[in-house]
Amino acid sequence: MNSGNIKCDCEDCKLKSLFFSHVTVDELIDICEIKEERTYFKGDIITKEGDSINEFLYLKEGLVKLSKSTDEGKDQIISFSKPFDFVSLLSVFSSDTYQYSVSAIEDSHVCILDLNVVKNHARQNALFTMDLMKRVSEATDKIVLDNLEIRRxxxxxxxxxxxxxxxxxxxxxxxxxxxxxxxxxxxxxxxxxxxxxxxxxxxxxxxxxxxxxxxxxxxxxxxxxxxxxxx
Amino acid sequence: MNSGNIKCDCEDCKLKSLFFSHVTVDELIDICEIKEERTYFKGDIITKEGDSINEFLYLKEGLVKLSKSTDEGKDQIISFSKPFDFVSLLSVFSSDTYQYSVSAIEDSHVCILDLNVVKNHARQNALFTMDLMKRVSEATDKIVLDNLEIRRxxxxxxxxxxxxxxxxxxxxxxxxxxxxxxxxxxxxxxxxxxxxxxxxxxxxxxxxxxxxxxxxxxxxxxxxxxxxxxx
DNA sequence: CTGAATTCATGTCAATTATCATGATTGAAG
DNA sequence: CTTCAATCATGATAATTGACATGAATTCAG
The missing domain is CATH 1.10.10.10 (Winged helix-like DNA-binding domain superfamily/Winged helix DNA-binding domain)
Incomplete structure (x- = not known):
């Protein structure tokens, strides 16, 4: 395998600077080699609450909703997310299963990385982990503040x-x-x-x-x- | 300064395993040397929304509430936290100022670390950062889920x-x-x-x-x- | 200890929101 | 194209909650 031949368009990804600003080129190649890009159409479910988490994903393009079903089968929508403010699921690092569902409310492109590979890098690269934490933190802050505003x-x-x-x-x-x-x-x-x-x-x-x-x-x-x- | 003389009772802290399981003894001493412990009485404000964040704090004992004031001066309570599920503020790593206020609703002991020192360690020790992220993630998940439950x-x-x-x-x-x-x-x-x-x-x-x-x-x-x- | 302020408590009435019913419109599947 | 289901729409009525008033009990500062 010739590293010069590796086709890795992550280098051009608009989101690169956000998620991988503290990742070396080697790491980036390592991560991107196993990346997968999927397209979801409006209405498609991207992840389902209760399913086990083994992918790390982020939204390249589109619009999604986070939601949760009640026991009676009714849905509650937690928030909407567009690229740049959707960093996989809030619970990727704290739970084995998805706490919420994510579905596309507009056609969406999602980039999918193997969670274990991402976790391995996170374990070795503290700056990357801090970037990640900052993003997750911002996303959840937004959710909580928005909820308070609606509530009153x-x-x-x-x-x-x-x-x-x-x-x-x-x-x-x-x-x-x-x-x-x-x-x-x-x-x-x-x-x-x-x-x-x-x-x-x-x-x-x-x-x-x-x-x-x-x-x-x-x-x-x-x-x-x-x-x-x-x- | 003789390191044998350093009085650092963090080693015995019940919360040590949670926050510092991946921290070396040297790091622990470094962090603890500058730690400060404060007691807040029922009703005392621990941090105030809008104030700048320059401390990292966690609850050793007691019970606190997270709240936010509306423009009309009314309060909204976001959540209650006891030791083990209160890890400084959710936004310590994403914002310069506190988004919410924290006040004691029971007499509380709070351990206070210099945020820059903690951040420095976080930058160098990825496992520590991951521990932190996991804790923050769990705390916010709890808030969001609880809010959904109340809402319905x-x-x-x-x-x-x-x-x-x-x-x-x-x-x-x-x-x-x-x-x-x-x-x-x-x-x-x-x-x-x-x-x-x-x-x-x-x-x-x-x-x-x-x-x-x-x-x-x-x-x-x-x-x-x-x-x-x-x- | 005492007066003032806050909290707790209950009633009445008004405002807000949910529920049920019914029909039009739209969209998807065969 | 047609049919079925879901969405959109509106009205009437009931249930829920808020706002205001008033007073007792409790807390707190001086």
Missing amino acids: KHLKGRVAHVLLYFANYIYMKEEFELPISRREIAEYIGMTTENVIRTLSEFRKDKIIKIFGKYIQIADKKRLENISEFG | KHLKGRVAHVLLYFANYIYMKEEFELPISRREIAEYIGMTTENVIRTLSEFRKDKIIKIFGKYIQIADKKRLENISEFG
Whole structure:
């Protein structure tokens, strides 16, 4: 095997700097040789809660949701993640099995590394491990803070919060195609589907947003922000 | 300075195995030489959100709450922690400032290390860093899972959940002195103080618990568990 | 010890949200 | 293209929770 021949496009990966800034070229080649890239389509399950963890994965492109099923079969959505703020699962280093499910809510490209190989490098390269910890820490901080924010709002404020979340944080646009159903919004903010639909309709009647199916256009952002903060 | 003379009782610390299982004796001495131990009394603030982080701390004894203030000055309680599941703050490695406040809800002993010294060791000792990451990961997993559980319950179920939490997880007893006020229970489960009080009264009237001020005695655990799960 | 402040407690009423019912629309599978 | 299922939508009603009021009990500083 001639190292000059190794095809390893990780070197060009946009995420390289984040995850591998403290990894040597040799290590990078070692890790990348065994990497696998998979494409998941909207709706596909990427990892399932309860399954055993033996891969380390990160999102190269797309959008995913983290969720958990209750005993009665209902889902609770924990958070949404896009590339750069999704670092495998929070529990890769603390549990043998996935605590949550991850599914694609937009077509997504996922890069998959063997967990043992990553762990071996983590054991030998403290700076890499610290990078990893920092990323995991940031991701969980975000989840906890977002949850607190949602928790202190009422129905309307929560729905406004979700719309602004997608507008400001995911799409950086005032108009976008909602990647999730009304039911999923409900599962995320902890309200019923009917009330989410009703609230969106109200916003439409009040000319705060325009709705064409899943396509949303924010018409009066100031008011939406106001509702998110005080409503 | 004679190393034989260094008084370092970290060697006997119950938490040593958790945080320093992969630390050499020399490193341990280095870290412990600059350690400081502080006692906080019930109600004392240990760290305050917004303050800059320059210490690494862990709880040797006692009970603390993590909380965050809203703009209107109301508090939201994120979680409670006892020794072994409180590893400094979740954000020590991801942020310069504390995202949450930590305060003692029982008299507590806290061990304080210089963050830079700990970080230095983390940079050089990958196994230590992995231990740390595992601990942080476990702590945040617990917070997220607990929050999901509370979120899917109604008032009564939430109050029952809190009572069972203290009985099963904190005190391992069916009777205990509640370390927090009714208002704090409300801040934790996201309901109003009045409704927490009312619910406790109801439980008392239904002979599920006995109440003497802050002293709680669980009289019918089966029913309380039932309410926690389905109510 | 004492007055002030906070916590605990309970009742009433209003606001918020869930549940149920029903139908239109959309999307996927054969 | 058609059929079935899921999603979206709206209304009516019930259940849940919050807000306000008021007073007792407890805690705490001086």
